[in-house]
Amino acid sequence: MRHLSGFQIGRVGLVVAAVTVGTSTAVAQARQPGAAPRDTSTRPIRDTLRAAVRDSLRPSTRDFLSMVETPPVVSRHSIRLHGSTLSYTATTGMLPIRNDTTGAVEGGIFFVAYNKDGVGDPGTRPLSFVFNGGPGSSTVWLHMGAFGPKKVRLNPDGTNPPPPYAYEDNQFTLLDQTDLVFLDPVGTGFSRAARPELGPKFWGLDEDIHAVGEFVRLYLTRFDRWGSPKFLAGESYGTTRAAHLSGYLADRGIALNGVVLISTVLNFGASAMDAGNDLGFINFIPSYAATAWYHKKLPPDLQRLSVEQVTTQAERWAESDYARALMRGARLTEAERHTAAEQLARFSGTSTSFAEENDLRINLGRFNQELLRDKHLTSGRLDSRFTTYATDQGAERGQFDPSEASIRNSFSAVLSEYVRRELGYRNEDVYYILGGGIGRWRYPQNNGYANVVPSLERAFAKNPEMRLYVAEGYYDMATPYFAVEYTLAHMSVDPRVRAGITTERFEAGHMVYIDSPSMTKMREGLRRFIDGALPQAQRAQRD
Structure with a gap:
């Protein structure tokens, strides 16, 4: 039995608590901007925002637009992976989210991308977009706990060692198979709306998909990755986002090779x-x-x-x-x-x-x-x-x-240190780990439970070759595994699509990856899944 003491929190899987972590100084390789003028608009704000949320959205220590448009910080690194050296390039920065009609910047999404070095044609290497859930959670958990090249050092059972906390080479990283983009939706991490009254444009089931979908499109364009096999990976509410996003992207001509869902909720009912x-x-x-x-x-x-x-x-x-x-x-x-x-x-x-x-x-x-x-x-x-x-x-x-x-403190401390010192990205804003940066989250008013299964069905209908991997924990009470399997069993998809759906159960909880034996098993499952989702010509390729 794992017996722990703790502190007051909200529900993490699908509802968030307001705890934050700070970082320091201004962005590397950019000029120190002056304080931006406070918004003086008298237009009423429709959503009731907490004072802390409103202050977090108001650029007070920098010119927000300058920050969003500043070139990202590029750094080069290597880790030891399975007895060999894996060299890679990290790109850390923001991409703008613009108004569809006016082109004005309404928000910025912070990201950390990792590209394996020494690849023949980087533009055709697999590429995965990764995010957590909440809604209101940054992507620190999958970034520094599961798939990034560095991970928080935890005890084998997933609990914290005594502080100070550290990070280490991640033997379970996906970087040997796919390039990675970890992104924080608006209101999480360093991502912000440009002005307080614009926040509600990002805070909702559909609003969130529009912004994250635009990020994906812009990233593919700006970094010349349209030719790459494409994957999405999400955890908790991030699985809701990934499934909904798969349909959104399919409607806009962006076909995915695979979607990875960890601790899944698709039909809230x-x-x-x-x-x-x-x-x-x-x-x-x-x-x-x-x-x-x-x-x-x-x-x-x-x-x-x-x-x-x-x-x-x-x-x-x-x-x-x-x-x-x-x-x-x-x-x-x-x-x-x-x-x-x-x-x-x-x-x-x-x-x-x-x-x-x-x-x-x-x-x-x-x-x-x-x-x-x-x-x-x-x-x-x-x-x-x-x-x-x-x-x-x-x-x-x-x-x-x-x-x-049991784990929050270590992730909070390590992320702040890692981004600032190893990646060279400096920012004085609060980094919202889990909550604190968003207001009321909106779901469609259809007198029912939120359900993104139709979006996933639509993605499969338009792209039957897309694969799906679902990881479930026996001890996950936030997204119970039997509810996930019920939902998948009731999807209306072609039998050949169903043959491409992989589900794996683990003797773990919501965060499967903090349990070492479960992470070992999941990494092997994902290795097979990613290889199987690639075009035939690339399946045997080992760059």
Whole structure:
């Protein structure tokens, strides 16, 4: 059991907390700009922005437009990878996002790109655009935790070592197979709207896709990469972005070779635990069973099985007897209701009375509080293997997520040091790691749950050769794996498209890559996936 203490945070997977990290001085290779005049427009701001958000968007230490148009910082590096030296060029800077009609710069997206050196034709090498989620999260997690050439040094189980924190060569980087572009959507990292009132133009399901899609188009044009095989990779809400973006790009003539989804949410209704929506309760059952198994709270006959065997049994019960019981609702007899409660307790590691008290529907907050109540512990949301002391035994949910609290400090410190000292990019603005830089996030008003599956279906329809890789964690309670598989099973796609979809499960949580054995397995899976998604002429190429 991983027992940790932590601090107050919001929900990380899909809702963000306002914690930030600072960096220093002005941009390298650029003049020191003067303070920009404050916006004096009297036009009312429609969205109610927090004062901190408004201040973060107001360029107070530099000329924002000058910053966006400043040439990026270029630096050269090398790492040791699998016994050999991999040399590469890093490009760090911003690209402008312009108004479609007027051409005026309305925002800037910060990016760090890595290109492998010594390649015959760089313009045809595979290229991957990578981002995290939130919404409101920077891409530090996938950049410095998973796929970049350098990574935060963590303990093998994904927890922090004692400070000061450090980074090291990343033996799991994707750079030996594909060039990489890590980008921070507007309101995250160093990315900003040009003026406070423009922020809402970037903060929404569709608004975000328009900006990130424009970044992709401009990057391909400015750096001569239209001839490259193209990939997207996202985590958490970043999978929502990647799937939605795949359709957006397909509509604009930008075809992808593959999309990588880590800890996925495509149809929010598949995991929402709301009154009248039983689907979320059904799809959480296998994750509850995996968590109870890990903490040794299952009955002996289940506890002696492997996690794969336990979750297989839980899946079968969830989509059969449990689903039927929930559909019957008040029509259940007392005997039927009691039987369902017994089985729910059996697979969740709780009690029959607790299942009955919750009307056969145990929401996540209550589960996390109840499972280890006898030990005064609360289990995590991002990774349910992590626990912390429950200070309020009577609370319906924990005060913070121990799994997120376990790694945040190291990523915050290392990113600031790495960008400034190794990449040579200097900026006095706050670097928004997770939250603090965005306002209210908008979803289409269609009286339903956000669902980007139609965008992914459209991308597949226009480009049946596109491949999809989906990584799932057994202990991920932010994006439960069974909800993902339900969503994929209900996609309307050609059978040959379905044959190109790869799903892999890992004994990990939301951030699969911080668990060393899981990252080893995922890297091998991604190696096969990327090779398989390339044109035949390039599959055997090893540059």
